[in-house]
Amino acid sequence: MKKETEEKKEGKKISQRRKKNPEVKKTINRWKVAFIILIGVIIGSLAFVFIRVTQVREPNYQPVPELVEKDGTPVIAIQSKKKQINALIDFYLGDFQKGSDITYKFYLENEAMLNGTFEVLGHPIQFYLYFDPYVMDNGNVQLKAKSLSIGTLGLPMKEILKFVQRDYKLPNWVEVNPDERTVLLRLDQFRMQNGLFIRAEKINLVDDDIRMNIYLPKEK
Incomplete structure (x- = not known):
């Protein structure tokens, strides 16, 4: 068992x-x-x-039809300094913004700088937006936003650029792209007297070396 x-x-x-x-x-x-x-x-x-x-x-450049013929004749080569360019920009913007309620400044140091204000709850807030400038093959200038100084507010650069695009009076040859955080200076759409136009050749802000050519329009 x-x-x-x-x-x-x-x-x-x-x-x-x-x-x-x-x-x-x-x-x-x-x-x-x-x-x-x-x-x-x-x-x-x-x-x-x-x-x-x-x-x-x-670079995500949007194709835009050019208004100026590329094969114009260069007549003047200009080599300038930041101080001279700043004086020219200040004069141009001062005349361009006459009568505008919202004004801004743009000038060159070791970076390109946009200085302006916007209101929060009725209080003006000042900001400084810094750019790196790049000369494009077609003679236009692209400004790439790199940093923002705006006190203690934590607003992103994209929102500031949207504000600039929406509320600032800008020349019709300036294109703001908040998504890409860029500002494009369409010099091929900028006109001087008698049809003269400008192409940027070199921008070196650190060494204070800015070069551009002035062109005669193509003869028809």
């Missing part, structure tokens, strides 16, 4: 072990699948980052 009882107990233990083994195998298989999925996600993420880093990013 004792032998039979012991044999029955052993049989129960063996059957219990057999029942547990499938659960262990299922648990192991689930961990394997989860591990494989995790490895796949990591590899996919690394591949995505590598592709984005190695891509060549081109």
Whole structure:
């Protein structure tokens, strides 16, 4: 009787072990699948980052029809300093903004700087928006916003540029793109007397070296 009882107990233990083994195998298989999925996600993420880093990013210039013929004749080459350009800008904006309720200043230091104000709850808030200028192949100038000084307010540059685009009186040859955080100076749309126009050639604010050419329009 004792032998039979012991044999029955052993049989129960063996059957219990057999029942547990499938659960262990299922648990192991689930961990394997989860591990494989995790490895796949990591590899996919690394591949995505590598592709984005190695891509060549081109400036997002919107194609706009030019008003000036590219093959005009350069008649004057000008090499100027920031002080002279600032005096010219100040004179131009002072005349351009006559009668405007909201005024602003734009001048050159080691960066290009836009200084203006906007109101918050009836109080004027002053801001300084700093740009890096880039001369484009067509002689226009792109200003890329790089930093913003606005006291303790934490407004992003995009919102300030939206405000400038919406509320400031700007020349029709100045294009503001808040999404790209850029201001494009369309010199190919700027006219002087007798149809003369300007192309920027070089802007180096650190070394105080600014060069441009004045062109005669193409003869018809």
